[in-house]
């Protein structure tokens with residue numbers, strides 16, 4: 299048994315072995331609809347200028363619980379079944395950045411550190427001594443400091459931007475795995491049922507094996 | 514009515530006789546510990562992999578331009594598709610945990626020794642086939658690690674003398690890993706688990722010929738055997754419950770533990786990930802591969818690290834039956850060997866810089882050394898113990914040895 303646990307621990311820490319060069323800020327991801335809606339708002343207004351979310355359709359936002367008027371204003375004349383597109387054509391992107399900005403729908407699960415990476419990346423921008431934009435996690439970054447963390451003057455301003463980054467991260471975590479809440483809810487029932495079943499199986503086993511002591 | 518049907522069948526097929534012989538009257542040692550649950554668990558995991566796999570295959574598209582997207586469709590739009598995928602991806606890791614514990618049990622208790630050599634060898638063929646299945650399955654999500662991992666591993670076959678290049682081309686179906694590779698890996702990934710299921714039957718027939726070993730290593734008298742059903746069916750049932758609690762905890766609350774972040778990026782032949790690391794269950798062997806500077810040498814070492822297990826029934830020259838129960842030196846060797854595998858696994862996940870390379874070489878040396886010193890150590894230990902253990906125990910050992918030699922003659926079904 300102890301070996302099983304050791305192995306399990308081994309697997310858990312395994313992803314952490316891969317790359318731990320930068321200290322990532324820890325983010326507490328939120329799952330309430332208000333936070334996700336604020337995050338969606340920021341992503342649609344500030345990120346889809348360059349990034350797509352090809353696995354998320356406008357309809358999914360409705361299912362999430364965001365108000366119909368809001369989603370309608372985001373999708374414009376696109377049908378609800380459209381995936382959220384990038385406003386920038388690939389040619390323009392390649393001309394401007396040398397690459398097509400990556401799709402964001404799986405981004406929150408696509409870097410070591412996952413949510414923490416995303417959050418730290420968004421807050422990792424700074425101004426280099428020669429006045430250029432840099433990012434602690436992404437040397438030679440071409441993406442601009444969209445949330446404006448490098449320009450934050452006061453602690454209040456900083457806190458506001460951190461809140462925004464947290465909402466964006468929460469929304470993108472939802473986008474990467476929209477069934478997470480459903481999965482966990484089901485999980486409680488499944489584990490509860492299994493615990494009950496296992497206790498009964500143990501009792502049955504004990505009863506059957508008790509026959510052995512009598513002969 | 515039911516009785517009528519069964520006797521109708523029995524006149525045409527030995528149904529009741531099989532159930533009696535293999536289950537309700539199949540004699541099993543009464544002292545088996547919970548370490549003996551893992552064989553049954555492995556069978557359960559195999560069935561679960563096959564079932565979830567078949568349903569995944571109904572929605573999966575084995576085409577390089579569609580594979581990654583089709584998996585996202587499974588995760589997002591297919592009813593309970595996320596459950597199928599997480600059961601399957603977590604199940605692959607669970608399979609190896611179960612199989613490795615099952616093998617460690619066999620090593621610890623010396624269950625590979627006469628008369629169970631064939632059982633041990635069929636088990637090894639099973640391990641290799643499951644490894645092949647998992648390796649090919651891992652390409653199917655068509656993520657960055659899928660793609661580059663498959664590239665690195667297929668490249669190893671290039672070390673084959675003279676025809677290396679042709680072998681690699683034949684495996685990949687193209688000069689680089691690509692659509693042709695994905696399609697053939699899918700076909701084989703669908704096939705292999707069914708071959709595994711067939712081999713499990715052979716494994717079990719062999720088991721039922723020689724019967725289970727037991728923690729003492731001493732052959733039990735008839736009164737110490739109990740029928741498999743209901744005793745071990747109930748014990749396996751309870752073990753399955755415990756297993757499912759742990760397994761489902763991962764599936765429902767931490768399924769991404771077994772899906773690497775890098776693999777959530779679609780395969781891109783133009784961008785190499787910083788570290789290409791195989792799945793955790795291959796890491797010890799990968800570390801052995803890397804610690805030999807020459808590619809051919811490394812591949813040979815890696816293959817040998819798996820095949821050498823086959824010599825254990827001969828390498829263990831002790832006349833004391835079983836494994837670690839009565840053999841302290843064997844026990845120490847076992848734990849050192851397991852610790853060495855953990856060290857290798859850790860090193861296999863690291864970038865090969867600094868201390869990682871020499872430490873890997875030392876660990877590789879110790880790994881192989883275990884196999885080579887075993888004949889000497891087991892012989893010495895035997896002499897040492899025979900001078901010390903009580904006479905009646907030694908007499909029991911000798912009875913067991915005599916039985917082991919004669920077993921195959923009189924006892925076959």
Ligand code: HEM
Nearest residue numbers: 562563566567569570573602605646647650651653654706
């Ligand atoms: C020996 C049993 C099996 C093992 C160890 C195994 C292992 C794997 C692994 C490691 C993956 C990649 C998981 C991921 O990262 O998502 C995978 C994927 C897949 N496997 Fe299997 N598999 C087994 C049996 C089967 C069978 C019998 C089928 C089909 C009948 C199947 C169909 C698939 C499909 C369609 C995928 C792609 C979807 C996915 O990646 O989840 N597998 N398998």
